[in-house]
Amino acid sequence: MTGYDSIDFSPLDALTGDEVVTHSPVRDVRLPSGNVVALVTLDNGRDHTRPNTLGPATLAELGRTLETLKERAAAGEIHAVAITGKQYILAAGADLSDVAKLPSKDVARLIAQRGHQVLGSLSELGVPSFAFVNGLALGGGLEIALNSTYRTVDASAAAIALPEVFLGIIPGWGGAYLLPNLIGIENALEVVVSNPLKQNRMLKPQQAFDLGIMDAIFPAASYLEDSLRWADGVLTGRIKVERKNEPGKIERLTKWPIAIKVARGMLESKIGTVPRSPYVALDLLDKARSGTKAEGFAREDEALADLITGDQFAASMYAFDLVQKRAKRPVGAPDKALAKKVAKVGVIGAGLMASQFALLFVRKLRVPVVITDLDQGRVDKGVASIREEIGKLEAKGRLDADTANQLRALVHGTTDRSEFADCDFVIEAVFEEVGVKQEVFSAIEKIVADDTILATNTSSLSVAEIGSALEHPERLVGFHFFNPVAVMPLIEVVKTDATSDAALSTAFVVAKGLGKNAVLTADAPGFVVNRLLAKVMGEAARAVYEGTPITVVEKAFAPLGLPMGPFQLIDLVGWKVAAHVQDTMAHAFPERFFASENFHELAALPEVVEKDKGGRVTGWTKAAQKVLVTGKTPVAPETILARVQDGLAQEIKIMLDEGVVPEVQDIDLCLILGAGWPFIDGGASPYLDREGASERAFGDTFHHPPIRGIGG
Numbered sequence: 001m002t003g004y005d006s007i008d009f010s011p012l013d014a015l016t017g018d019e020v021v022t023h024s025p026v027r028d029v030r031l032p033s034g035n036v037v038a039l040v041t042l043d044n045g046r047d048h049t050r051p052n053t054l055g056p057a058t059l060a061e062l063g064r065t066l067e068t069l070k071e072r073a074a075a076g077e078i079h080a081v082a083i084t085g086k087q088y089i090l091a092a093g094a095d096l097s098d099v100a101k102l103p104s105k106d107v108a109r110l111i112a113q114r115g116h117q118v119l120g121s122l123s124e125l126g127v128p129s130f131a132f133v134n135g136l137a138l139g140g141g142l143e144i145a146l147n148s149t150y151r152t153v154d155a156s157a158a159a160i161a162l163p164e165v166f167l168g169i170i171p172g173w174g175g176a177y178l179l180p181n182l183i184g185i186e187n188a189l190e191v192v193v194s195n196p197l198k199q200n201r202m203l204k205p206q207q208a209f210d211l212g213i214m215d216a217i218f219p220a221a222s223y224l225e226d227s228l229r230w231a232d233g234v235l236t237g238r239i240k241v242e243r244k245n246e247p248g249k250i251e252r253l254t255k256w257p258i259a260i261k262v263a264r265g266m267l268e269s270k271i272g273t274v275p276r277s278p279y280v281a282l283d284l285l286d287k288a289r290s291g292t293k294a295e296g297f298a299r300e301d302e303a304l305a306d307l308i309t310g311d312q313f314a315a316s317m318y319a320f321d322l323v324q325k326r327a328k329r330p331v332g333a334p335d336k337a338l339a340k341k342v343a344k345v346g347v348i349g350a351g352l353m354a355s356q357f358a359l360l361f362v363r364k365l366r367v368p369v370v371i372t373d374l375d376q377g378r379v380d381k382g383v384a385s386i387r388e389e390i391g392k393l394e395a396k397g398r399l400d401a402d403t404a405n406q407l408r409a410l411v412h413g414t415t416d417r418s419e420f421a422d423c424d425f426v427i428e429a430v431f432e433e434v435g436v437k438q439e440v441f442s443a444i445e446k447i448v449a450d451d452t453i454l455a456t457n458t459s460s461l462s463v464a465e466i467g468s469a470l471e472h473p474e475r476l477v478g479f480h481f482f483n484p485v486a487v488m489p490l491i492e493v494v495k496t497d498a499t500s501d502a503a504l505s506t507a508f509v510v511a512k513g514l515g516k517n518a519v520l521t522a523d524a525p526g527f528v529v530n531r532l533l534a535k536v537m538g539e540a541a542r543a544v545y546e547g548t549p550i551t552v553v554e555k556a557f558a559p560l561g562l563p564m565g566p567f568q569l570i571d572l573v574g575w576k577v578a579a580h581v582q583d584t585m586a587h588a589f590p591e592r593f594f595a596s597e598n599f600h601e602l603a604a605l606p607e608v609v610e611k612d613k614g615g616r617v618t619g620w621t622k623a624a625q626k627v628l629v630t631g632k633t634p635v636a637p638e639t640i641l642a643r644v645q646d647g648l649a650q651e652i653k654i655m656l657d658e659g660v661v662p663e664v665q666d667i668d669l670c671l672i673l674g675a676g677w678p679f680i681d682g683g684a685s686p687y688l689d690r691e692g693a694s695e696r697a698f699g700d701t702f703h704h705p706p707i708r709g710i711g712g
Helices: 010-015 056-074 105-123 140-147 175-183 185-197 205-211 220-236 255-271 277-287 293-308 311-324 352-365 376-395 401-410 434-445 463-467 501-513 529-546 550-556 566-573 575-588 597-603 622-627 637-658 664-675 685-690 693-698
Strands: 026-030 036-042 080-085 089-091 129-133 136-138 150-154 216-218 345-348 369-372 411-414 425-428 453-456 476-480 490-495 517-522 609-611 617-620
Touching: 010 056, 010 105, 026 056, 036 056, 036 220, 056 080, 056 105, 080 089, 080 220, 089 140, 105 129, 105 140, 105 293, 129 140, 129 220, 136 140, 140 175, 150 205, 150 220, 175 185, 175 277, 175 293, 185 205, 185 255, 185 277, 205 216, 216 220, 255 277, 277 293, 293 311, 311 664, 311 685, 345 352, 345 434, 352 369, 352 376, 352 401, 352 501, 369 376, 376 401, 376 411, 401 411, 425 434, 434 453, 434 463, 453 463, 453 501, 463 476, 476 501, 490 501, 490 664, 501 517, 517 664, 529 550, 529 566, 529 575, 529 597, 529 637, 529 664, 550 566, 550 617, 550 637, 566 575, 566 609, 566 617, 575 597, 597 622, 617 622, 637 664, 637 685, 637 693, 664 685, 685 693
Parallel strands: 036 080, 080 129, 089 136, 129 150, 150 216, 345 369, 345 425, 369 411, 425 453, 453 476, 490 517
Antiparallel strands: 026 036, 476 490, 609 617
């Protein structure tokens, strides 16, 4: 592409060592009109489980392919170029596997420039270019389409997205400039910024078409034939491609800056100002309303080079690797062949948590689920709640009528616990008190088979103590969900000294069947997530007790980049729950955990904190102010932050020394999946290393060398 052809890209050659090259073979297709289209098919030679990616060698080959096609177009041999992918996949974006080996920001800039040079040439071939999006198109995959003249999409394509902001970078191969100029600023903000920040939400093909990203959508059975026929119609003029957001139709003077301003305000209230990539993306989208494409691409080059060499991207890649690889192969999980086949599930309890469990088990495992409680009224209410939720899923189109009816029929409630006799897996969701849990398990053990697995959802109690009243404590395993059950992807699987491999294996297999990621943890107070959240909440409570205003405390935590401040989080999980967890941790480790009597006083109130429209805490309610006990020695935000950082570093080191989890990666994985800890921190340990907290707490770092960007 003009402006890029004089650049020396040879430094990128050193990054191609481990690259699985996606090749770009070409075949000529003669269309009914007599026009010839050169069809490029991206294919890395692997099956669909290893998607096409765009690394330096891939881009170099594709660049040569397109240069040859440009020459053929000039000679009149071809009338169009189309680009598609192997079965089910166009491309899953840039190959990021060797990014950690980047030697400098200058080389990082070359990655951005190379992408612009090659993908940008799709609009400069001398003939129209067509992207046939036949499957998965993420990041650079979608940018291939955006750089093309026209786009069609397979109605069955798995996902379409620009997920870069989720990983701490930005769409850097044309997406940040081309997309808003194709579909308008509001739609572009949704795709580039909002969706990645909503657990990396993707677009379905129909949504991509409705937004105007795609010009046509065709069914999978005849997708390529339909796309070629459509392209022929465009080439002959028989088909006129009309876009509702043609450049001349996009309003830029008023709507565009207002949309950017609103988005900035939303970002600041939702995620704070620590994450860099959403704001960099916002600036690029803002500037895309004017200037040339070359200027837009140059801005992307600089932004991508800056972010890709920074600490937040290095931590994000570490976190992404944990979620993509480690989470799928849990460390310490016994052979799955040892797992007991689960053909029926029992849930003890019929309250909100129990109902959530029952719904998840019946939806994912498709086996009979029986729930029980103290009286028929509670049981009936629980069953009605589950069936109502199934009805909501059906109304949203997430379940068809037959499946919804099957699921309703599989759920049963009873006060007669003898109906648990043939359950293979029984989980309790009763009051968080050792005696209560011991009582229900002792009663159920007399009814179920000797090899039935018993699971406790305790959040902080000793699983071994709960099991001490059992005749067969080896069948008991901790199975700790996070709220909301349907959404949060983590289950902490807790092993006691007595837990058998069969029980443990069953727990891991069931967790996978439920679509959850399981992490093995020892039977230690608070396990992983609640132990560390208790540390965070305890330091917040301590600062308030000393006399620090609540808004100052919330602000002090901002540099952690957490999805919400400590008191906003406590208000979400519940003050009674928070008080219980703090008591448990302070009882176990009184020298390291702060338990505030304030929590118990506040837990008795209907409302504790006041919040703004974005959900951020702005102060205490009048009722809370009356019961709060506070001192007269407020502390500075930086002091609070240092306490939190050092306290977390110390606690994580102790947990590793105690063998709570096998490695620090498991702690980070738990925090990411169970507490929404940000990718840009890498969980917690890379951040604590980077901030010097690890060095201050125990004279070393968790990672050797610490996980930092090239400039770090």
